[in-house]
Amino acid sequence: MTTAPRAGPWTPRVALALAVLAAAAFIYVTAEIMPVGALSAIARDLQVSEAMVGALLASYALVAAVATMPLVRWTATWPRRRTLLWTLACLSVSQLISALAPTFEVLAVGRVLCAVTHGLMWSVIAPIGARLVPPSHAGRATMAIYVGTGLALVVGSPVTAAMSEMWGWRLAVGAITVASVAVLLAARFALPAMAMTGVVAGGRPRRGGHYRNRALLTLCALTLVGVTAHFISYTFIVVILRDVVGVRGAQQAWLLAAYGVAGLTGMALFARPGDRRPKAAVAGCLAGSALAFAVLATLGFADWPHVLAASLVAVAAIVLWGATAIAMPPMLQAAAMRHSPDDPDGASGLYVAMFQVGIMAGSLTGGVVYEHAGVAAMLTASAALMLGALVCVLLTRGLFAMHPATSEK
Template sequence: MPLALLALAIGAFGIGTTEFVIMGLLPEVASDFGVSIPTAGLLVTGYALGVMFGAPLMTALGTRISRKRMLMLLMGLFIAGNLLSALAPVFSVMLIGRVVASLAHGAFFGIGSVVAAELVAPEKRAGAIAMMFTGLTVANVVGVPLGTLVGQSAGWRVTFGVVAGLGVVGLVGIARLVPELPRPQGVHLRHEMAALKNAQVLLAMAMTVLGFGGVFAAVTYIAPMMTRVAGFSEGSVTWLLVLFGLGMVAGNLVGGKFADRALMPMLYVSLSALAVVLALFTLTAHDKVAAAVTIVLIGALGFATVPPLQKRVLDQAHGAPTLASALNIGAFNLGNALSAWLGGIVIAAGFGYTAPNWVGAVLAAGALVLAILSAALERRDSTAGTSLAAAPVEQPTPVRH
């Protein structure tokens, strides 16, 4: 694999760390600024909304410059946002810093996916995308726990300062290692927007919302589920999340490898298995060992869908994949927000802390249905195209004089 993929993975590691580390530092941040935990939770919500709206906005702004230069600008934005968070004198300034950093998230992964795919041969593209996303998955295993530990011992501002430093490393890596790939000729914002009229692109994004949403329906409420149902101590939640992160790393690599060989079958297997495992989590959540194993499987099966879905969007968007790719990253965050909301509804309705697992299973099953529908439509269109190509051309009848 090209060294340029390492630079992209480092940037992804920093972005993944800053996205999730705030969850473990909310009490410290709330205490320092004198705000409530729910108010501090706006730092999570604001980041997610920034990703959703920032993905199309930043991608549109970057249509007139090279992808390498845009990636460098996005890392600069990421660095500025984290520095602003680290130095924020009041809560509102930190919230602005979080939003500024989040604006780089969707566009970085969207444009980075396109660059990663262009750096390798066509049959290795899903693997290259998975290599970049490895930075995000490793962040959940290493970056988030270490960032939380540093924040709790040395102060949360130090954590965000270190994350900004990771951004600097990523920026230098991109500047030194990513080649200046030529921009496709004749591709402008209207061409990028036109790709969104493709039903297959929209179906892939819908699969992303439902499939990964299924994962976050369970993971969002993993702390109360594991402490109040499985019987783990509160201190055990950290290493359970590390197990989840390890599953994500493994699933990402396996998904990238097999998506290059058989993309749709990979989606069928991972989504169907994910739906089954999420449903079983309702039962295994009552046993510590079974719960820990299930958490690893959810991480692995959930992230096994990421490289094939991202590649599916790139393939179906044809000559204008950048905006569609970035929007698909926003779709992940939309799925996270939707599933967390639905999971909260079933808990509030009195169905218990394991009820979000059923929500996740239904969402994953819905993604599987969409995958089957997408493949069926593709086969129909392919058959129709073949029939038209094979149809004999009627010769005009000669005119007799």
């Protein structure tokens, strides 16, 4: 049986492996959010409403949330590289189906195939990174992988949106297909096999008893609340930029890029604190996001004219929101894995499932609040939920312990 490599320092080989994992995250997130930038182009080409194309995002999150834990259990004995390669192969096939889809229904099928393996990919990618480095560097390794997510927001989504406008959405999806195949080949040669720890001949890996693990369940519940708070407003970030910040047209793209760049910067700044003082780092991110939402909500309720001073404050809030919201998930996922040392993949899978449920809950709640109460009330809801998550983190002990005594505590 192939054994996992011994975790070592940040060697060039480890750096290359982490870069490949970040590339996998980049291409998956780019594929997930591609319909956002190509909404009108897809609707025109397939002769459906833009609302139907928008529904692809909510259905994606639903499928990912439902499929994650069963697939994590099914692939429990597989070497981790094989699992990742399988998800990348499914992504490549799904994008090829989508690029050639003659109807909206076929496009939806391609999206479902991508969504099915999305949660599994995120369930194994962070544990792979954590096993490449010493335990003291696990948080930084996870943060390095999440750089791919930030780059998807800054580069992937704008580029595919531009390609869709200039040459058609099918060519954009075709480019994602080619890129996913390239990442698949890179992962095959850059990553070690990584057999599951605790596997005996003919047996299954040891389990951490996730549904009896109070700390892990509490952490996942707080993740659900925080992600819901974020997506209540993020789903309508273009509306916020227009109605609160006062930015319209092409200038929105620059501010969205600034949001993503702030996220990458935030990940860099929180990488070391996330390993050494994870509770303080997470609390700082929650406080920053809550403050950003509160400032934007205040500007929304005040309905101030878009004078320079108010616009600058709003822009600063958007940047703060990006820096703290994007930096938080890798620290939460690293904490989840620490609470189940015998089965980090399963713990990561539970975290990912709750994250996807949060995306759905936030998008749906945000739509209802925005429709009935407006953008300011929507931002207030985000601020209130984020502040509630912050209070729970500050009052709860043991959630971010660096070395939990057991996976049950």
